[in-house]
Amino acid sequence: MLTIEHLNKSYGGDVKAVDDLSLTVLPGDIYGFIGHNGAGKTTTLRAIAGILSFDSGSIRIDGKSIVEEPIACKREMAYIPDNPDLYEHLTGIQYLNFVADIYGVSARLRDERIKKYADAFEMTPRLNDLIGSCSHGMKQKIAVISALIHSPKLLLLDEPFVGLDPKAAHTLKGFMKELCDDGSAIFFSTHVLEVAEKLCNKIAIIKNGRIVAAGDMDKVKGDESLETLFLELTEHA
Amino acid sequence: MREFWILTKLQISSLFGINKIRHMKNAEEKKQGKRALGGLAAMVFALGYVSVFYSIMMANAFAMLGMLPTLLGIMALAASLLILMFSIFETKGVLFGFGDYDIVMSWPVDVRAVAASRVCSMYAYNFVYAVLLLLPAGAVYAVKAAPALWFYPLYLLLMLLLPALPTIVGALLGTALTVLTARMKKKNNLMSILLQMALVIGIMAISMRGSSMVADPTKLADSAAALSGMIGNAYPPALWFQNALSTGSLLDALWLILLTAASIGLLMLWLGKNFVSINSRIKSKPRGETFVMRRQMRSGRVIALFRRELSRYFSSTLYVVNTAFSYVMLLAAGVALLVKADAVTQFLNSQELSFASVLMALPFVLGWIVSMGTTTSSSISMEGKSIWIIKSLPVSARDWFASKLMVTLMLAVPCVLVASTLIVVGLRQSLADAIWLYLVPLGYAAAFGVFGLWLNIRMPRLDWQSEAEVVKQGGATMVCVFAGMGAGFGPAILAGLTGSPLVPPVTFAVLIVLTLLMWRSLATDGERRLLLLH
Numbered sequence: 056m057l058t059i060e061h062l063n064k065s066y067g068g069d070v071k072a073v074d075d076l077s078l079t080v081l082p083g084d085i086y087g088f089i090g091h092n093g094a095g096k097t098t099t100l101r102a103i104a105g106i107l108s109f110d111s112g113s114i115r116i117d118g119k120s121i122v123e124e125p126i127a128c129k130r131e132m133a134y135i136p137d138n139p140d141l142y143e144h145l146t147g148i149q150y151l152n153f154v155a156d157i158y159g160v161s162a163r164l165r166d167e168r169i170k171k172y173a174d175a176f177e178m179t180p181r182l183n184d185l186i187g188s189c190s191h192g193m194k195q196k197i198a199v200i201s202a203l204i205h206s207p208k209l210l211l212l213d214e215p216f217v218g219l220d221p222k223a224a225h226t227l228k229g230f231m232k233e234l235c236d237d238g239s240a241i242f243f244s245t246h247v248l249e250v251a252e253k254l255c256n257k258i259a260i261i262k263n264g265r266i267v268a269a270g271d272m273d274k275v276k277g278d279e280s281l282e283t284l285f286l287e288l289t290e291h292a
Numbered sequence: 293m294r295e296f297w298i299l300t301k302l303q304i305s306s307l308f309g310i311n312k313i314r315h316m317k318n319a320e321e322k323k324q325g326k327r328a329l330g331g332l333a334a335m336v337f338a339l340g341y342v343s344v345f346y347s348i349m350m351a352n353a354f355a356m357l358g359m360l361p362t363l364l365g366i367m368a369l370a371a372s373l374l375i376l377m378f379s380i381f382e383t384k385g386v387l388f389g390f391g392d393y394d395i396v397m398s399w400p401v402d403v404r405a406v407a408a409s410r411v412c413s414m415y416a417y418n419f420v421y422a423v424l425l426l427l428p429a430g431a432v433y434a435v436k437a438a439p440a441l442w443f444y445p446l447y448l449l450l451m452l453l454l455p456a457l458p459t460i461v462g463a464l465l466g467t468a469l470t471v472l473t474a475r476m477k478k479k480n481n482l483m484s485i486l487l488q489m490a491l492v493i494g495i496m497a498i499s500m501r502g503s504s505m506v507a508d509p510t511k512l513a514d515s516a517a518a519l520s521g522m523i524g525n526a527y528p529p530a531l532w533f534q535n536a537l538s539t540g541s542l543l544d545a546l547w548l549i550l551l552t553a554a555s556i557g558l559l560m561l562w563l564g565k566n567f568v569s570i571n572s573r574i575k576s577k578p579r580g581e582t583f584v585m586r587r588q589m590r591s592g593r594v595i596a597l598f599r600r601e602l603s604r605y606f607s608s609t610l611y612v613v614n615t616a617f618s619y620v621m622l623l624a625a626g627v628a629l630l631v632k633a634d635a636v637t638q639f640l641n642s643q644e645l646s647f648a649s650v651l652m653a654l655p656f657v658l659g660w661i662v663s664m665g666t667t668t669s670s671s672i673s674m675e676g677k678s679i680w681i682i683k684s685l686p687v688s689a690r691d692w693f694a695s696k697l698m699v700t701l702m703l704a705v706p707c708v709l710v711a712s713t714l715i716v717v718g719l720r721q722s723l724a725d726a727i728w729l730y731l732v733p734l735g736y737a738a739a740f741g742v743f744g745l746w747l748n749i750r751m752p753r754l755d756w757q758s759e760a761e762v763v764k765q766g767g768a769t770m771v772c773v774f775a776g777m778g779a780g781f782g783p784a785i786l787a788g789l790t791g792s793p794l795v796p797p798v799t800f801a802v803l804i805v806l807t808l809l810m811w812r813s814l815a816t817d818g819e820r821r822l823l824l825l826h
Binding site: 067101104105106107108112118125127129130133134136141142143144145147148149152153154155156157158159160161162165166169173180181182183219 | 322580581582583585587588589590591592593595596597599600603604607608676677680681684685686687688782819823824826
C-alpha cells in the first residue's frame with residue numbers, strides 16, 4: 056500500500072530531517088511511527104501526504120508515485136496533521152460535504168458515513184456550529200470524520216489522539232481497526248507508546264531522521280516493553 | 293513600561309514578515325520571502341515616487357498663488373484620511389480578535405501594556421504611510437521655502453505625532469463596528485459588510501467635498517485663507533501642522549502635541565477597562581442550531597471549491613470591503629453618468645477637456661476600477677494555516693486557481709455589464725464605442741484576476757495573525773493595485789491624447805494574450821509552487 060525507498064529531506068544546511076528512510080506498509084497494517092520531538096516523523100508523514108517536497112528517494116501509494124501522480128495518490132489516502140487548522144468560516148457539516156465533494160462520495164454514502172462517524176464521536180448535534188467556535192478536540196473529531204468519509208486505502212495520522220477525550224480516543228481506535236480489517240492501511244505517529252504497543256501490528260522507530268528499528272511489533276520489541284526498547288534505541292543507539 | 297517594550301518588539305518583529313524571512317533556512321522559502329519583500333519595497337518606492345510627483349506639482353501651483361504652506365496642510369489632511377481608513381480596517385485583527393490573544397493574555401503582563409503594544413503596531417504600519425506622504429512634501433517645501441533651521445526637527449516631531457490621532461479615531465470607529473457586529477458572525481455578516489462600506493463611503497464623501505473645492509480653480513484662486521479654512525474645517529490638526537511649520541506658531545504645535553497626548557491617554561484609559569471584555573465578546577462565537585441529519589447534496593469538484601472560496605470571501609468583512617468597494621464605485625459611476633449625463637458633459641466642456649477624449653479614455657478608467665477589485669491577489673494568502681487541506685486533497689492546482697478566479701469574475705462581470713450599460717445609455721454611445729466599453733473592462737477583469745493569482749503564488753504570506761496583513765498590506769495586493777493603476781492610466785492617456793480608435797482593440801488583445809500566458813504559467817508551474825506553500 057505504501058512503499059518508501061531511500062527518502063531524504065533536508066531544510067537547508069547539512070542536517071537531514073529525513074535520512075535514507077525506507078519502509079513498507081501493507082494492506083491491513085496499523086503501522087506506528089515513533090520518535091522523539093524533531094526526529095523526522097511529521098516531515099515523513101507530510102512527504103507521504105504529498106504536501107512537502109523531498110530531495111531524493113521515492114514514495115509510492117498503491118504502486119503510484121506521489122511525485123508523478125499526486126492526484127491519483129491523494130484519491131487513495133487521507134491525512135490529518137497534528138494540529139488540524141480547518142476552515143473556520145465553515146460549519147462542520149459544510150466542511151464534511153466539501154471534502155466528500157472533492158472525493159466524489161455519493162449522496163447516499165456520505166449520509167451513511169457522516170451519520171455513523173458523527174454519532175460515534177457524539178458530534179452530530181454540533182455539526183451546524185462554525186468550526187471557528189469548536190474546541191480543539193471537536194476540530195480533531197471533524198478532521199477524523201472528514202478523513203474517513205471516503206474510506207481511504209491509506210490513512211496518515213500525525214498524533215491523532217492529542218486533544219481527544221478518552222471516549223473519542225477509544226472510538227477512533229475502533230475505527231482504525233475496522234478500516235484495516237476492511238483491507239486499508241494506517242500509518243500514524245504517536246508519543247503514546249502504550250497505544251502504539253496495543254494497537255499496532257508494525258512499528259518503526261526514527262531517530263535524527265534515520266530508522267533505527269522497524270518491522271513486526273513482536274519481532275522488534277521482543278520480550279521488552281516498547282517503552283524500554285524506545286528509550287534504549289533513542290538514548291543509546 | 294518594560295512589558296510594553298517587550299510586547300511592542302514582538303509586534304514589530306512580525307511587520308511585513310521580515311523576522312521570518314531573516315531566519316528561514318530553506319533556500320526556496322528564503323527566495324520566496326525575499327521576493328515578497330522586494331515587491332513591497334518596489335511598492336513603497338512607487339508610492340514614494342507618486343507622492344514626490346504630486347508634492348512637486350502642488351508646490352509649483354501653490355507657489356504661483358503665493359500659498360506654498362497649504363501644501364503641508366493638504367498632505368497632512370491626505371495622510372490623516374488614509375490612516376483613518378486603514379485603522380478602521382485594521383482594528384479587528386490587530387487590536388481586537390487577534391490570533392495570539394489567548395497566549396498573550398496568559399502572560400503576567402498588564403492589560404494596558406498589551407493594548408498599547410497593539411495600538412503601537414497599528415501606528416507603526418500607519419507611520420510608514422505617513423512618511424511616504426509627508427516626507428516628500430516636507431522636502432519639497434524645504435527646497436522651495438528655505439525655512440529656518442528649527443523647521444527640520446519640528447517637522448520630524450510633528451510627522452511622528454500626526455499619524456497617532458487618526459489611528460486612535462480609526463481604532464475607535466473600528467471598535468464600534470466590531471462590537472456592533474460581534475454577534476452577527478454567521479448569518480448577519482452582510483450587515484457587518486454593509487456597515488463598513490457605508491462608513492468608508494461616508495468618509496470618502498466628506499473628503500471628496502473637500503477635494504472638489506481644491507479642484508475648483510475659482511475657489512483655489514480666491515485666497516490661501518479660503519483653502520486653509522477648508523483644511524481647518526475638515527481636520528483642524530492638519531491646519532495646526534501647516535501653521536506650526538510655516539509660521540513657527542508654537543501654539544499650533546502645542547495644540548497638536550497636547551491633543552495627541554490627551555487622545556493617547558484617554559484611549560489607554562478606556563482600553564485598560566474594556567480591552568478584555570471586548571475581546572471576550574468577539575471571541576465568544578454563537579453556537580449554531582442543533583444539527584439534524586438530513587439528506588446531503590452532492591456537488592462537482594470545481595463547484596465545491598468555488599463554494600468554499602465564495603464562503604471564505606464573504607466570511608471576511610475586511611476582504612469584501614477592500615475589494616467589492618471598487619465594484620460599488622463602478623456601479624456608482626454608471627448611475628452618475630446615466631442620471632447626470634448632461635451635467636457631466638457640461639463639466640467636461642468647462643474644464644476644456646475634449647468630450648471625445650474622455651470617452652476614449654473611459655473604458656480604461658473602468659478597467660482600472662475593475663483591477664482594484666481583484667480578489668485573487670490575496671486569495672492564496674487567505675488560505676493561511678489551512679493550506680494543508682488543499683495540498684492534501686486530490687485537487688489540481690489548476691482547479692484551485694480556477695475556483696479563486698471564478699469569485700473575481702462572479703463579482704466583476706455583472707458589475708461591468710450593468711455599469712457599462714448605464715454609461716452607454718447615459719452618454720448615448722455609438723455601437724463601436726459601446727463594444728469596447730464592455731470588452732475592455734472585462735479584459736481587465738480577466739487579466740487582473742489571473743495576474744492576482746500569478747503574483748500571490750509567488751508572494752504568499754500564510755502565517756498572518758490578522759487578515760489585514762494580507763488583504764491590505766500584502767505585497768501581492770499592493771503590486772496588483774499599482775499595476776492596475778499603470779495598466780489603466782497608460783492606455784487612457786494614450787487614447788485621450790491620440791484619439792486613435794486602435795487603442796481599445798490593441799489593449800484588449802494585449803490583456804487577453806497576457807491572461808492566457810499567465811494562466812498557462814499557473815497551469816504548468818502551479819503544482820510545484822503549491823507544494824512550496826506552508
